[in-house]
Every structure is written in structure tokens, then in C-alpha cells.
Amino acid sequence: xxxxxxxxxxxxxxxxxxxxxxxxxxxxxxxxxxxxxxxxxxxxxxxxxxxxxxxxxxxxxxxxxxxxxxxxxxxxxxxxxxxxxxxxxxxxxxxxxxxxxxxxxxxxxxxxxxxxxxxxxxxxxxxxxxxxxxxxxxxxxxxxxxxxxxxxxxxxxxxxxxxxxxxxxxxxxxxxxxxxxxxxxxxxxxxxxxxxxxxxxxxxxxxxxxxxxxxxxxxxxxxxxxxxxxxxxxxxxxxxxxxxxxxxxxxxxxxxxxxxxxxxxxxxxxxxxxxxxxxxxxxxxxxxxxxxxxxxxxxxxxxxxxxxxxx
Numbered sequence: 001x002x003x004x005x006x007x008x009x010x011x012x013x014x015x016x017x018x019x020x021x022x023x024x025x026x027x028x029x030x031x032x033x034x035x036x037x038x039x040x041x042x043x044x045x046x047x048x049x050x051x052x053x054x055x056x057x058x059x060x061x062x063x064x065x066x067x068x069x070x071x072x073x074x075x076x077x078x079x080x081x082x083x084x085x086x087x088x089x090x091x092x093x094x095x096x097x098x099x100x101x102x103x104x105x106x107x108x109x110x111x112x113x114x115x116x117x118x119x120x121x122x123x124x125x126x127x128x129x130x131x132x133x134x135x136x137x138x139x140x141x142x143x144x145x146x147x148x149x150x151x152x153x154x155x156x157x158x159x160x161x162x163x164x165x166x167x168x169x170x171x172x173x174x175x176x177x178x179x180x181x182x183x184x185x186x187x188x189x190x191x192x193x194x195x196x197x198x199x200x201x202x203x204x205x206x207x208x209x210x211x212x213x214x215x216x217x218x219x220x221x222x223x224x225x226x227x228x229x230x231x232x233x234x235x236x237x238x239x240x241x242x243x244x245x246x247x248x249x250x251x252x253x254x255x256x257x258x259x260x261x262x263x264x265x266x267x268x269x270x271x272x273x274x275x276x277x278x279x280x281x282x283x284x285x286x287x288x289x290x291x292x293x294x295x296x297x298x299x300x301x302x303x304x305x306x307x308x309x310x311x
Contacts, residue, residue, distance in 0.1 A: 043132030238267025
């Protein structure tokens with residue numbers, strides 16, 4: 001005896017994945033980033049400021065990251081096909097992973113160049129660096145405002161948000177170092193600011209990387225405690241056991257769960273399969289952040305006849 005039940009609700013909007021709602025904001029942020037990147041490259045070369053060039057290089061990866069995020073949204077919201085029953089929703093998670101690799105690469109390069117400048121100091125023009133750094137900071141703050149809400153709902157948007165956030169902090173470091181150089185002439189402030197930028201990038205990147213790998217390795221969603229889910233299901237009247245309980249995330253805003261639930265035959269005869277399935281769905285929907293669920297109802301002893309690969 002088996003019955004499948006799938007309430008097709010997810011946390012993604014009806015028009016696509018959770019990230020799709022922020023497509024327009026990502027486009028605006030990309031336009032701002034590209035503009036400021038060019039301005040900072042010119043300013044860094046003219047002022048001979050490594051901190052400014054480092055910030056512009058990070059802006060370049062921001063632009064690439066934002067572009068990948070937008071491209072991933074396009075593919076993730078294509079309709080499912082016969083071979084890809086969830087469509088290409090995981091494209092957004094792959095974009096977040098690519099953003100992590102970009103951030104790590106930029107962070108390593110900035111740290112390397114900063115150490116090199118300690119050995120071979122440059123003559124940085126503090127006044128020009130302040131002007132270009134201020135432009136970068138204002139632009140970054142606008143982009144952060146646009147992406148603030150989306151980064152709470154999507155790993156893809158969070159990857160872009162963290163890159164812009166690191167840029168904003170980098171711009172602050174640039175302004176501080178340029179001010180020190182302008183007022184004291186201490187050129188070492190420039191590579192120190194570059195070190196700070198690099199060190200700000202790495203920890204946030206590893207956190208995003210861990211969350212991204214959790215999705216790719218199909219770990220349970222962070223708001224879902226599997227032991228609590230099991231306890232709630234077992235507490236339902238008539239449920240004797242539960243096995244093959246799995247919860248994972250397809251992409252941000254799309255958590256799913258499946259389980260084989262052993263129910264007493266007399267209970268199923270009394271209330272029917274549909275009633276039991278609705279009770280199971282209500283249990284998950286009321287207490288946990290999972291609405292897309294599939295249950296198989298089984299009588300006692302049925303698990304012994306299932307293939308071992310199902311466990």
C-alpha cells in the first residue's frame with residue numbers, strides 16, 4: 001500500500017525562484033558597479049594607489065558576480081523538462097559557488113600585492129585617492145541598499161551582496177589610508193588598507209561557501225531540525241513509525257521533504273488516506289519552514305519489502 005502526496009507549494013514566488021524577484025535590483029547594481037569600476041581604475045593609476053586599484057579589482061569581480069547571478073536567474077526560471085524535473089533551479093547555487101571562488105581569488109591577490117608593497121613602497125597621491133574612494137563608497141552604499149532584502153532570501157543574491165559589502169568596507173579602508181597619507185605622509189598606510197580589504201573578504205566568503213556546499217550536498221535546510229520533524233510526525237494519531245525521511249534544498253526559497261510514514265491499518269480505514277495526508281502536510285506546514293512535501297503511507301511491515309537502495 002503506497003500513496004504519494006505532493007502539495008506543490010514552495011517559498012518561491014509564482015513567477016519563478018525566490019531570487020527572480022530581485023532581477024531588476026541586480027541589474028541596477030551591476031550598472032553602478034561597472035561605472036565605478038572604470039572610475040576607480042583610472043583613479044588608482046593616476047594616484048598610484050594600490051588600495052584604490054585593489055578596490056577597483058574587487059569591483060570587477062563584483063560586476064562578474066552580479067552578471068553571473070543575473071544569468072543564473074534566467075536559467076533557474078526556465079520551465080522543468082522531462083529530464084530535469086526541477087528545471088535548472090540549481091544554477092543559482094552554482095552562481096553563488098562561482099562568486100565564492102572569485103572572492104577567494106581576489107582576496108589572495110590583494111593580500112599578495114599588499115605584502116609586496118611593504119617591501120617596495122609606492123608614492124601614493126592621497127588627495128586623488130580620497131576623491132575616487134568616496135565615489136566608490138557612495139556607489140557601494142546604493143547597491144547594498146538595493147540588495148539588502150534579497151540577501152536574506154537567496155544565496156545567489158547574498159553572494160553578490162557580500163561582494164558589494166566587502167567593497168564598501170574596502171572603500172572605507174581606502175579613505176582612511178588616503179587621509180593618513182595626506183595628513184602625515186606615511187605611505188605604509190596604503191598597503192595596510194589593502195591588507196584590511198583582503199582580510200575582510202575571506203571570512204565572509206568561507207561562510208557563504210559553507211552554506212552553498214550544504215545545498216549542493218543536499219543537507220537539511222538550516223531552519224529544519226530533522227529530529228523535531230520526526231517527533232512531530234510520530235506524535236500524529238495512528239503513526240507507528242517513519243523512515244526514509246529526507247529534507248533538502250533545491251535552491252534558495254525551495255526546501256523540499258519526503259518520507260515513508262507507517263500508519264496503523266485501522267486508522268487508515270477510519271479516516272482515509274486523504275485525511276492522513278492532510279494531517280501530515282499540516283503538521284509540516286504549521287511547525288516547519290517546509291511546504292513542498294511528498295509522503296508515502298505504508299502499513300506495518302511494508303519497509304521490509306522495499307529495496308535497500310530506498311533507505
